[in-house]
Amino acid sequence: xxxxxxxxxxxxxxxxNRQRFLRRAKGEIREAIKDSLRSRKIAETESAEKVTIRSKxxxxxxxxxxxxxxxxxxxxxxxxxxxxxxxxxxxxxxxGGRGSQGSPDGEGQDDxxxxxxxxxxxxxxxxxxxxxxxxxxxxxDLKAPRLVRAGFTSDGPPARxxxxxxxxxxxxxxxALRRPSEAEVKRLEQELAAAEAETxxxxxxxxxxxxxxxxxxxxxxxxxxxxPIDLAYNRFDRVPKPTTQAVMFCLMDASASxxxxxxxxAKRFFMLxxxxxxxxxxxxxxxxxxxxxTAAEVDEETFxxxxxxxxxxxxxALEEMLKVMRDRYSPADWNIYAAQAxxxxxxxxxxxxxxxxxxxxxxxxxxxxxxxETAHGERFNDTVETPVWHGYTEVAQRRRNFAMRRVAxxxxxxxxxxxxxxxxxxxx
Amino acid sequence: xxxTTSKKPGKRRGNMRPLFDGSEWTFELIRKVHDVMGEIxxxxxxxxxxxxxxxxxxxxxxxxxYSSIGMxxxxxxxxxxxxxxxxxxxxxxxxxxxxxxxxxxxxxCISYVMEENSMTMQALVIAHxxxxxxxxxxxNYQFQLWTQxxxxxxYLGFAKSYVAECEERYGQDAVExxxxxxxxxxxxxxxxxxxxxxxxxxxxxxxxxxxxxxxxEATYDDIYRTLPEITKERATEPPEAQxxxxxxxxxxxxxxxxxxxxxxxxxxxxxxxxxxxRLLSQYFYPQRQTKMMNEGCATFVHYVIMNRLYERGQLTxxxxxxxxxxxxSVIFQPSFNDRRFSGLNPYALGFAMMNDIxxxxxxPTQEDREWFPExxxxxxxxxxxxxAWAQFRDESFVLQYLSPKLIRDFRLFAVGDDAKEAxxxxxxxxxxxxxxxxxxxxxxxxxxxxxxxDLQVTDADLSGSRRxxxxxxxxxxxxxxxxxxxxxxxxxxxxxxxxxxxIEQDVEGNRVLKEHEALPMP
Numbered sequence: 001x002x003x004x005x006x007x008x009x010x011x012x013x014x015x016x017n018r019q020r021f022l023r024r025a026k027g028e029i030r031e032a033i034k035d036s037l038r039s040r041k042i043a044e045t046e047s048a049e050k051v052t053i054r055s056k057x058x059x060x061x062x063x064x065x066x067x068x069x070x071x072x073x074x075x076x077x078x079x080x081x082x083x084x085x086x087x088x089x090x091x092x093x094x095x096g097g098r099g100s101q102g103s104p105d106g107e108g109q110d111d112x113x114x115x116x117x118x119x120x121x122x123x124x125x126x127x128x129x130x131x132x133x134x135x136x137x138x139x140x141d142l143k144a145p146r147l148v149r150a151g152f153t154s155d156g157p158p159a160r161x162x163x164x165x166x167x168x169x170x171x172x173x174x175x176a177l178r179r180p181s182e183a184e185v186k187r188l189e190q191e192l193a194a195a196e197a198e199t200x201x202x203x204x205x206x207x208x209x210x211x212x213x214x215x216x217x218x219x220x221x222x223x224x225x226x227x228p229i230d231l232a233y234n235r236f237d238r239v240p241k242p243t244t245q246a247v248m249f250c251l252m253d254a255s256a257s258x259x260x261x262x263x264x265x266a267k268r269f270f271m272l273x274x275x276x277x278x279x280x281x282x283x284x285x286x287x288x289x290x291x292x293x294t295a296a297e298v299d300e301e302t303f304x305x306x307x308x309x310x311x312x313x314x315x316x317a318l319e320e321m322l323k324v325m326r327d328r329y330s331p332a333d334w335n336i337y338a339a340q341a342x343x344x345x346x347x348x349x350x351x352x353x354x355x356x357x358x359x360x361x362x363x364x365x366x367x368x369x370x371x372x373e374t375a376h377g378e379r380f381n382d383t384v385e386t387p388v389w390h391g392y393t394e395v396a397q398r399r400r401n402f403a404m405r406r407v408a409x410x411x412x413x414x415x416x417x418x419x420x421x422x423x424x425x426x427x428x
Numbered sequence: 429x430x431x432t433t434s435k436k437p438g439k440r441r442g443n444m445r446p447l448f449d450g451s452e453w454t455f456e457l458i459r460k461v462h463d464v465m466g467e468i469x470x471x472x473x474x475x476x477x478x479x480x481x482x483x484x485x486x487x488x489x490x491x492x493x494y495s496s497i498g499m500x501x502x503x504x505x506x507x508x509x510x511x512x513x514x515x516x517x518x519x520x521x522x523x524x525x526x527x528x529x530x531x532x533x534x535x536x537c538i539s540y541v542m543e544e545n546s547m548t549m550q551a552l553v554i555a556h557x558x559x560x561x562x563x564x565x566x567x568n569y570q571f572q573l574w575t576q577x578x579x580x581x582x583y584l585g586f587a588k589s590y591v592a593e594c595e596e597r598y599g600q601d602a603v604e605x606x607x608x609x610x611x612x613x614x615x616x617x618x619x620x621x622x623x624x625x626x627x628x629x630x631x632x633x634x635x636x637x638x639x640x641x642x643x644x645e646a647t648y649d650d651i652y653r654t655l656p657e658i659t660k661e662r663a664t665e666p667p668e669a670q671x672x673x674x675x676x677x678x679x680x681x682x683x684x685x686x687x688x689x690x691x692x693x694x695x696x697x698x699x700x701x702x703x704x705x706r707l708l709s710q711y712f713y714p715q716r717q718t719k720m721m722n723e724g725c726a727t728f729v730h731y732v733i734m735n736r737l738y739e740r741g742q743l744t745x746x747x748x749x750x751x752x753x754x755x756x757s758v759i760f761q762p763s764f765n766d767r768r769f770s771g772l773n774p775y776a777l778g779f780a781m782m783n784d785i786x787x788x789x790x791x792p793t794q795e796d797r798e799w800f801p802e803x804x805x806x807x808x809x810x811x812x813x814x815x816a817w818a819q820f821r822d823e824s825f826v827l828q829y830l831s832p833k834l835i836r837d838f839r840l841f842a843v844g845d846d847a848k849e850a851x852x853x854x855x856x857x858x859x860x861x862x863x864x865x866x867x868x869x870x871x872x873x874x875x876x877x878x879x880x881x882d883l884q885v886t887d888a889d890l891s892g893s894r895r896x897x898x899x900x901x902x903x904x905x906x907x908x909x910x911x912x913x914x915x916x917x918x919x920x921x922x923x924x925x926x927x928x929x930x931i932e933q934d935v936e937g938n939r940v941l942k943e944h945e946a947l948p949m950p
Binding site for chain 1: 462479480483484510512513540600604615762763764765769772838839841842843845852853854855858862870883903905906909912915916
């Protein structure tokens, strides 16, 4: 007989199979991801994703007997009342309660649900956005690890020895095992000395004291003061090194002209920015501000779902952003990013005020301010400049941390970030 | 419904010391338990086994093995990745727990045990797999006939590296397409009536493949490309259909074999891939035929061994309780109208039948004497069981040994289902008139060859239109599942390279019930 310990064999033996499987279902998985984006919170963009696909390309057909023709019989256990000749009405969808073989439509394939890892998800997510490969690699690259306290362990280098813990354990053990203390032994020795000094000496008492002393000393020798099991070492875990913290402001026009598809586009844009930021900062806060002719900070649900009627005054959103910054996110402690999405409409007289806010107050403290103008493909026309586009063009020329882009479909989104990353790469 | 076992666990009265106490296992303990069980299994029960190799693995590795149909080595294919993703999802959501053990019909017999198991479970697994399944693999005639356990691991090693090599040479897509098609025809890759040639060792396979390629490369010469390919002999031969049929060995039930030998357009490496899939299918065929007996044998063996250990005083009461708990959940058989019902539990029926044979041998009733005159009261139950395990498969085993008492215990009944009727009819129940009928029908249910459609290649025109014709002999009017059949046929056409036709006709062969056709996609 032979026993083999295989537990330490290389893990993920089936990785090759997994890759082949993902490659096979790529198209369908990508569709599923697109759908799931709609229901997903921005901050959750990166969490591992459960994907359900209609497994058309994952079919494994074989010749099998159909269920809709001919006669067959079954032998079943647990007969309670039936006699020969009794009739049993057929259960829906399959005979004899025999598993879930048939499904009503001809397709006959169950949906297939499985979980994508973070990396696999990002790969497919970025695939759609047409990211250059180099950047994908960089995105997944984790930061240098940092050591963080994580309790205690019984083993470690001497430098990590936790003395307090060790001594506490040692004390407890010594008490439990009744190891005589030094004082106890001293006292006995003194008693013995006194007894010996007495005249006339009492041999019985001396003998008794001596044996007690020997016993105590033997105990002290056999029970260690510090035993290996007392040792406690500080334990450290490696966690990705946090750079610092960032806040991301999402500003969006909530007037009725922003339709659902336009909002979806904007959402993709916000998500992508979030993914980028979480790569660089340990903590990323998100603030949602939507505006019509007035602006308010709202939660994510309201941000993407609700519509309001009213005009469009962008400066209100910028002011709201300034206010939130003053209240909670001081530029001294936070890296500030802003992403603004709109369809390009603004109350005409408002533009100068907007530009002033941007130039004087926001851009000097923002790491980066990105503006995307969403539009339906057919409305896209370079000759028509929206008021906002016109106004911002000038800012973009002067400020390096300001980017703007028109977006009609998801693949237009990525170039907005291009600058951000090339700048970063240069700095690094 | 509870099926009571006839034998109550004995009393713990032996004066031997318990082998272990508590749930922690160690390698020494596993070895010790294995050796002590050997005394009982080989000495008292007279089992005959391959040497054991026990491998300790993690849950993740168990999932890995699951996805590659339980084999320790397997070539790469997306379908295994799919299976892994599905099993992993089920496992993580707690919808399915993993098996405690996995055993491979190889020599030495490899059993995987999970590191999460408690010592009791490890003991149970060793008794179950390393003695029970192992004995069955070595002694059952089906396995002796169809499998070569000393070569399988080598062969899988060859298959894995060969597929990898093909992917490198011809591209992942090309290999995938061929394997997809071969997998679709896997169940039609078995020659049921022929005894296969002794299988070649991996080394020979490798050499053959290498020779084939070397020859190709050595003889390849672009200059000769313009020469006509047809040899004189073939060109002058009159196209006589009869001759052709005989030459191709038609009708042929093993589709993979037929394609491997005769498909006009396949490359040599593709033929080799078909062969790999075909040999795997052949290897697993006995397991499909003996699932119930195999599990019954293993469950019975672990039950007897654990009880003997307990009687000898080598197991503690706690261990015994833990064992009985998991044993009884393994052999649980829900009734047909229970939400948990998913067919007859092979562990339950198998174990019950083994126990029943023991009962008939030692404490027969009048009824048993009528039904099993040879067996009843013969006393040596182990000899009777060893014989049954060696000489039967599920179908013949049920036909031979299912007793009226078991039919009553399980309250088995047979129902007939006609697709045209709105209700099913009860054909037989557990009474005097019904025993034989129930037994016969249940046996047929275990006959793999009646569960798979009866498909054969009946005609292939190699000189003219190159059309391939398959015939499905329709039993009891049960036609093929249409969509599945058409998709599979498409794969078949892809391998054959030309038009493929599938005719479904009744058993007498005089009425065509349905026809399907497929053309290879360009």
